[in-house]
Amino acid sequence: MPASRTTAHAVVVGSGIGGLTAAVALRQSGWKVTVLERAESLEPVGAGIGLAPNSQRALDVIDLGDEIRALAAWQGAGGMRHPSGRWLSRTDSTAAAERFGGPLVLLHRATLIDRIARRLPEGAVRTGSPAELADAGTVGGRPARVTTPDGDIEADLVIGADGIHSSVRRALFPQHPGPAYAGFTTWRTVVPAPERPFEPHETWGAGSLWGTQPLKDGRIYAYAAAVAPPGARGGDGEQAELLRRFGDWHDPVPGIIAASGPDRVLRNDVHHMTTPLPAFHRGRTALLGDAAHAMAPTLGQGGNQAIEDAIVLAHHAAAGQDLGAGLAAYSAERLPRTTAIVRKSAQVARLMSLTGTPAVAVRDTLMSVVSRLGPGLVLRTFDGIADWRPPQRTYAAEAQEAHAEQGAHEERPARH
Structure with missing residues (x-):
């Protein structure tokens, strides 16, 4: 009609x-x-x-x-990196x-x-x-x-x-x-850009990943994911949880976690259909x-x-x-x-x-x-x-x- x-x-x-x-x-x-x-x-x-x-x-x-x-x-x-910093694959924006x-x-x-x-x-x-x-x-x-x-x-x-x-x-x-639980949880934060330049990357570890991407306004959008039980949370805060999981990964990951502050990290379990x-x-x-x-x-x-x-x-x-x-x-x-x-x-x-x-x-x-x-x-x-x-x-x-x-x-x- x-x-x-x-x-x-x-x-x-x-x-x-x-x-x-x-x-x-x-x-x-x-x-x-x-x-x-x-x-x-x-x-x-x-x-x-x-x-x-x-x-x-x-x-x-x-x-x-x-x-x-x-x-x-x-x-x-x-491109994509190993937690040690080694490049696994390279891509180009152009x-x-x-x-x-x-x-x-x-x-x-x-x-x-x-x-x-x-x-x-x-x-x-x-x-x-x-x-x-x-x-x-x-x-x-x-x-x-x-x-x-x-x-x-x-x-x-x-x-x-x-x-x-x-x-x-x-x-x-x-x-x-x-929707059903996808088996992993995610974290996201936006922080000021680090002093040292970096190339945008997504880094894959064992049951986990980290991404560092630039925004036009000069800040950095960082995201992470890791296999975890549904509903689990860091007992002392999500910044501390990120440090435990990703604090020994290549630069600039540890610095970004430090810059995020205890109240600027969002955590969400992933569900999909x-x-x-x-x-x-x-x-x-x-x-x-x-x-x-x-x-x-x-x-x-x-x-x-x-x-x-x-x-x-x-x-x-x-x-x-x-x-x-x-x-x-x-x-x-x-x-x-x-x-x-x-x-x-x-x-x-x-x-x-x-x-x-x-x-x-x-x-x-x-x-x-x-x-x-x-x-x-x-x-x-x-x-x-x-x-x-x-x-x-x-x-x-x-x-x-x-x-x-x-x-x-x-x-x-x-x-x-």
Whole structure:
């Protein structure tokens, strides 16, 4: 059932990167949008995020891509290292940009959230507004409905962008097992750049890794991961835990840990959904991002795929088009792609999680051999991921929207 351009109302549950991108893209394609956020502010949970060329091209659709590309800080060489400092493989920022059509951009999540949120009108985002899906709605029939402390809201479309432990997903697919612990935990921090220059790197040890990446503002985004029981925490703080695990690794790792301070290290257990959902929609309700396909961070694609989801969803569900067909097309397009990336991320996570000395030695040797054969082989890991491009508007869709707009204009009463 096509929704009128002047009345179509979408409610987005969750104001993370995917939810806000969806709100901007839907509004751009003709929807009135309300974003409901449980937290009291838009301050994001997390530290840094890497945006690959695929999500940058998605952000081009809402005129944000070039603004993000301008924040790229990685120049020159980088690669993967052994805890001793020995390079296992080498890559180059120029080669990566040429292969995939753009740079890798590392930035603080707060920066990205702010840049996206600026594109929404005042009042579109309601913080301190927890929401639950009461009714998924039926296309061609009743609207979807969410409950909030201030009362129920009916909508032509509801987007569940409420993260890994999504209540919207549970309401849509109560029989799905949901996310499972991936076997490891992560730490993240942002600190001032060290005095001595360094090349960006990700260092792999036995059942652990460390990454050090520059930000455009001169700070450093550092992240770590290690095999650990779920729910485990450092009894004397996470900075002390990092020192125990990584304090004897190569420079600049120990200095970055020392600079992080006891209260500036975020720790989160990793959960992923290796069992895919049957679809990303039901009725008038759709899921995106971690709510739809939580993945391990080992390919750095979680936020990137959420942005892709948002742009593809807005493309297929543009106001004035058939919503049922649009949501079906969204599921058909996104489910296979994200399922493959979830599984590939899990495979890389298993490699990182190796703890036995022989297995770790074989893994490191293979990395070194592949690197010596050519940097293109290392970059090939991201073929089919970083080279993705957003769907293009068709002439028929643009003509249909123009016709709907003309009809709405003709129906408006003349003003005297």
